[in-house]
Amino acid sequence: MKTTSTYPQERIYATIVTFNPDLARLKDNLRAVSGQVAGVFVVDNGSQDVQAVRDVAAEIAGCTVVENGQNLGVAAALNRGVRAARDAGAAAVLLLDEDSTSAPGMVQTLARHLGEDVGLVCPLIGNYLEGDALETSDAVCQVPRAINSGSLVSVAAYEAVGGFDEMLFVDWVDMDFCANLRLHGFRILQTHEVALAHAIGDNQYARKVPWFSRERGFHLKQMYRTNHSDFRREDKARSWAIVLRKYRGTSEYAAERSCIVKEFVSNLLFERRRCALLRAFRRGWHRGVEACARNGIK
Structure with missing residues (x-):
């Protein structure tokens, strides 16, 4: 067809x-x-x-x-x-x-x-x-x-x-x-x-949390942990640093910052090995800042 x-x-x-x-x-x-x-x-x-x-x-x-x-x-x-x-x-x-x-x-x-x-x-x-x-x-x-x-x-x-x-x-x-x-x-x-x-990563059920959506109103939503490797976590934080600098001063900055903050909080709440998670995020963030500097993004 x-x-x-x-x-x-x-x-x-x-x-x-x-x-x-x-x-x-x-x-x-x-x-x-x-x-x-x-x-x-x-x-x-x-x-x-x-x-x-x-x-x-x-x-x-x-x-x-x-x-x-x-x-x-x-x-x-x-x-x-x-x-x-x-x-x-x-x-x-x-x-x-x-x-x-x-x-x-x-x-x-x-x-x-x-x-x-x-x-x-x-x-x-x-x-x-x-x-x-x-x-x-x-x-x-x-x-x-x-x-x-x-x-x-x-x-x-x-x-x-x-x-x-x-x-x-x-x-x-x-x-x-x-x-x-x-x-x-x-x-x-x-x-x-x-x-x-x-297939959304190596997802594993974490817990149910109160949630609100326009379609369903208030309900309990099943949350999952991604079980990403430290490499993926570091890469994610690197991308966050780049994206936030790219859109700074534009109409999309607030939306991207909000999305990233929600993802960060979700990772802290539901992922395991939180200390390793935070270390990976810190390494990735610094790498992202360095990448921006090399490419002239302030």
């Missing part, structure tokens, strides 16, 4: 970033999305067995492997994938993680909501590791941010904001991109018509 919007299937591509992926799951994900797009660019970030990634991609029609040869980070890999899709004629690109499975018809549903002032459309996100069962509906709402995986990005919007910031390595690449879209006047939409099964 093709879209009836200005984004027909032949002008929609997908890009998936891989790094030592689960090959069986990668194959399932490629199969799920390949029939919904004109082609898929698999950008490999230096997997130990890149030949296995090539072999999996070779089994799926329309899949091309782009090899970085080393781990250049998520932002650099996404840029390479989106630009390859753009050069192939893409007007929109679906971003996927190696462990995300597209629902049937998901791409066409997302494409219906892309428009001149809509830079990104995302689906509902469910964690397949937790067995999330999400209820779909006809609702479409504007949201401040979305994770990379499952997001359909307008190539015009991508180019208008300068792509993904390669100062960032892994964490906060998607949050920064969304802030940049908003800063440039683009809207971000979430449609509840489709859902994406996605």
Whole structure:
């Protein structure tokens, strides 16, 4: 099925970033999305067995492997994938993680909501590791941010904001991109018509806490710990330092500061090894400040 919007299937591509992926799951994900797009660019970030990634991609029609040869980070890999899709004629690109499975018809549903002032459309996100069962509906709402995986990005919007910031390595690449879209006047939409099964880290149930949302009012929300490595924690804090300096003095600064503070508090409340967590955050923050100084960001 093709879209009836200005984004027909032949002008929609997908890009998936891989790094030592689960090959069986990668194959399932490629199969799920390949029939919904004109082609898929698999950008490999230096997997130990890149030949296995090539072999999996070779089994799926329309899949091309782009090899970085080393781990250049998520932002650099996404840029390479989106630009390859753009050069192939893409007007929109679906971003996927190696462990995300597209629902049937998901791409066409997302494409219906892309428009001149809509830079990104995302689906509902469910964690397949937790067995999330999400209820779909006809609702479409504007949201401040979305994770990379499952997001359909307008190539015009991508180019208008300068792509993904390669100062960032892994964490906060998607949050920064969304802030940049908003800063440039683009809207971000979430449609509840489709859902994406996605693995959100090595999540582990922590506890229930009182919560409020516009959809459900006051309720008890299940909170999870990510169990991220010290490297990931350090990288996250490094990104925080960069993002806060990037948006200082702009209309997006307050929103980004609030988002980062909430994430920091959540990590302190629910993660284990808090002393190690704080040490990693401190190291990362200093690295971020140094990166800003090297790049002329005050």
